[in-house]
Amino acid sequence: MAAGVRQSPIYLDYNATTPVLPEVRDALLPFLSPHFGNPSSDHPYGRAAAEAVARAREQVAALLGCAADEIVFTSGGSEADNWALVGRIWAAGVAHPHIITTVVEHPAVLNTCRFLERHGVTVTYLPVDGTGQVDPADVRRALRPETVVVSVMHANNEVGTLQPIAEIAAICREAGVPLHTDAAQSVGKVPTRVDDLGVDLLTIAGHKLYAPKGIGALYIRRGTALEPLIHGAGHEGGRRAGTENVPWIVALGAAAALAHATLEREAARQQVLRDRLHRLLVERAGDVTLNGHPTARLPNTLNVRFAGIDGNALLGAVPEVAASTGSACHAGQTEPSAVLLAMGVAPDTAIGAVRLSLGRLTTEDEIDRAAAALAAGAARLRARAGV
Ligand SMILES: Cc1ncc(COP(=O)(O)O)c(C=O)c1O
Known part of the structure; x- marks a missing residue:
């Protein structure tokens, strides 16, 4: 096409x-073969794959205006959303943790919250106005000493409404609570530089920006404590186990570079x-x-x-x-x-x-x-x- x-x-x-755009497909195909190596292997096949993953990480980081080591590849937007919330609960180590989110989030956030509620977490679901926006003052009012993360989507998937993330971020920063934003719908469509948004955690879904389905990333601001969701060997700096999906990671990098340009x-x-x-x-x-x-x-x-x-x-x-x-x-x-x-x-x-x-x-x-x-x-x- x-x-x-x-x-x-x-x-x-x-x-x-x-x-998947032709230029994205062309970038990924050589990493099915001949460059099929495992990035963990210490030989030319492995090194070619590892270099490609490193380049893709730089490309995604450039789009978000962050450092490459703040990007961790995931299996998509849903995993990144699950990880941001569950990872914060485990990292915070609070006896009765509390999360703030909104009623218009994607099921990847809402159903993670409902799962966590069944396991003793308290969740505040903030309302929206007639345009679909959250009032940042509601975030301030909902914050508690036990709040471990605030999760407000950047853009809504159904109506496209953008949330006042920078204002919400200022409130969260003052309270010392990390802010997660599900940017699955906004990355590649509007600017999503993490320092402009002021967020600590940000979800990317590759198939919303012309990369394949089944690849995404979580941006994790340096210093934000987050326990892994997927345990195993030491991939992704020990933060997300599983042999890297090299072709799809390369595709996400190429799609991010195209979006950036x-x-x-x-x-x-x-x-x-x-x-x-x-x-x-x-x-x-x-x-x-x-x-x-x-x-x-x-x-x-x-x-x-x-x-x-x-x-x-x-x-x-x-x-x-x-x-x-x-x-x-x-x-x-x-x-x-x-x-x-x-x-x-x-x-x-x-x-x-x-x-x-x-x-x-x-x-x-x-x-x-x-x-x-x-x-x-x-x-x-x-x-x-x-x-
Ligand atoms: C806002 C939002 N978050 C998360 C997701 C889930 O992403 P994925 O399909 O990559 O798991 C989607 C996809 O529909 C979405 O629109």
């Missing part, structure tokens, strides 16, 4: 996953296309409401709800477009997205939501065709329902 090639159906689900230009391009899609839908599909923050939002993400329509039914009626809704279908009943409910959207209108997320391969022609197809689909469904 290359830029400019017409895709069918039109892919507008880049927040779910991204294709072109982030601003690509973000601006996608934002123009995203706003064009929004405008076309408002003009042609009638009664369309934005979900999420109007400006503090990922440049590629457009989550809208269509009045009087079920988002899943709409996508079912428009096979020309591959996108998603945040709602789940259980036994023929549509369950509205928990994120939208947390933002105060009424359940009967929340089910009209559709998430359209753009990416590096999205073209203006695709946007125009997608808008036309969605508007026609909405009109058909409304006519059928007599709305």
Whole structure:
């Protein structure tokens, strides 16, 4: 797949996953073979692999503006999220540990918190406002002497809302509590320099930035105490055991380098296309409401709800477009997205939501065709329902 090639159906689900770009694939292939060595081996095969891993670590560190030894590769975003929370509990050694997080986190954080609650940890789930943002003052109020980590996502996967991480970080720093941010959706889409954000732990998921699925990283600020989650031999400086997934690590490095070199230009391009899609839908599909923050939002993400329509039914009626809704279908009943409910959207209108997320391969022609197809689909469904 290359830029400019017409895709069918039109892919507008880049927040779910991204294709592996040709330059990323070309970088990783030699590390399947001939450079198949184990980075721990003390011979030319091993050394070639170890050098490639070191280079990839530098590339990821450059994107985040941190030191290479602050990056540890993981099996993806979920492992990094699990590790940040569980690792802090074990490292803090507090009798009755407390975590602060938000109601709109990804299940990789929320379900880790629920697991920890079953094992004696207390969790505060902070609310969000109508745009999906947390109030930093709520973080300050929720802090306790036993708080061992605060975890607030950088950008929400469904609506794209960006959290005021730097403000939250200042509050956490004053209290001496490490701040973790799940940046799975923001790395590669908006600047994520760790010193600008002020975070101590940051999650990366490779498949959201044009690397393969099953690779990610956790940024760990020097001096942040964190127990390992995966025990074994001394890989990754003794912090994460398991023979390194060299080809996928190389891919993540190449994807990070690409993001680093072109982030601003690509973000601006996608934002123009995203706003064009929004405008076309408002003009042609009638009664369309934005979900999420109007400006503090990922440049590629457009989550809208269509009045009087079920988002899943709409996508079912428009096979020309591959996108998603945040709602789940259980036994023929549509369950509205928990994120939208947390933002105060009424359940009967929340089910009209559709998430359209753009990416590096999205073209203006695709946007125009997608808008036309969605508007026609909405009109058909409304006519059928007599709305
Ligand atoms: C915000 C967020 N966090 C974490 C994850 C999990 O990442 P992975 O799929 O690499 O485990 C995702 C992926 O959907 C995500 O969107």
